[in-house]
Amino acid sequence: MERQGFIASLMAGGCAGMCVDLTLFPLDTIKTRLQSQQGFYKAGGFKGIYAGVPSAAVGSFPNAAAFFVTYDCIKSLLGAGGAHAAPHVAPATHMLAASMGEVVACLIRVPTEVVKQRTQASPTSTTYRILLATVKEEGVRGLYRGYGSTVLREIPFSLVQFPLWEYLKTLWSYRQGHTLHSWQAAVCGAFAGAVAAFVTTPLDVAKTRIMLAKVGSTTASGNIPLVLLEVWRSRGLAGLFAGSVPRVTFISAGGFIFLGAYEKVRRTLL
Template identity: 55%
Template sequence: MNNAKDFRNSLIAGGSAGTMVDVILFPIDTLKTRLQSHHGFTQSGGFRGIYSGLASAALGSAPTAAVFFSTYEVIKTAFHSTDKQSLAPVVHMIAASVGEVTACLLRVPVEVVKQRTQTKHSSTSFNAFRKTVATEGFLGLYRGYISTISREIPFAFIQFPLWEYFKVLWSRESGVPITAWQSGICGALAGGIAAGITTPLDVAKTRIMLAEKSSKIAQGSILYTLRQIRLQRGIKGLFAGVVPRVIWISIGGAIFLGVYEEVKIILNSQTWNV
């Protein structure tokens, strides 16, 4: 009963947190995507239409976040039953990685549609979806799946163990369990660190998703894409959009993980009939 309640609460809390973050911070995500585009910031739209693609993000954020957190909590709980605290960072890495692989089954199609709308490949999210399916088939919606996973797993390896560690450290120093807003601050710090380190992988993912179908980059090789970016734009190109990415994920981490913890606290205090 408790497991069913925890699973349901993780679904609801994760969905609520994901929707709030994606909607509030969408303009920053748009600017980051345009900075990383092969066509450059100005040709991709500049500061115009910064809410282009919001519909796809809003539609996909709740189920994506819900799937991630429900998977993360289930795996974390299962491993923690061993009571080996020394393995906690490894447990968090495994749980977050499996959660990301699962969530990306929903996230990647949303990202493809969203980013093509953000960079003016299509006028609306629906048109981007329709054009992608018409020209590339259903699998076109999963272009960049491997590169997305290759970005998300290293990101999760860094962010979630740090988040859990910062929470434990804060609680230990204060002598009391941390609150939801304190958890959010821990999430902001962990997310900002992970975002900065993994920016080159994010740039490669964006290039692969936005590349012309006939191009070699569209085939999805991360190493090839990173090499091409390095040759064309140097180290600076590999870290294109790093400032908005770090800002976006830091603020997003504070909201996302703070709201997630707050909603879980509220739901756990309720009496449910299961």
């Protein structure tokens, strides 16, 4: 990837991340509280829906920037989108690029997510207090609790979202005979995000439970199949898809803003 392309991906990804995380933060808070073990109202209900927003604000730019730099670098290395790119290879390339992007981005995303979600589920506390308490009780490793479950949630999500997004853009572009406008890429992003969000909701429930669990508990160990089994036994199918409506709404709207803003900023810079 050329230097100009690298900077464009860095800035476009970072700006897109900031836009979506701060705009849709209340929906994310509601989703987290619906998925928490203590229940929606005990976790704060509709009160303090901006609890944890400092953590999201700090982490959103570098997190999204890291994802898109990795995503575009892998695509560039493998030749996806080039004039000689093979159409049948493109979906596999997009899957690999998105997966690698998530692995890298989660190094930044998970600590901010841990602090953010614990603050969302304890609205009487502050982001700074939650951060200090986490490091004091669990050390730096505590900030990465749920890293494995987050990656295992994000990779399947990206395996659905990004190839579908790229496919929809290609199909729409082919049918209208020219490159899509930014708003059209945003519409494709909204649809792809909604599909991926619903399919991966059970993994998101498991990730939330692991991050919010008490230190030393079985859930805190991070065993995803056991957590999902526990949720299934206690709350059934409804428990596995708890928070699916705000999650799909959040990610569909987020896909529109995130991928639309990314396309717009990147094209402007290039």
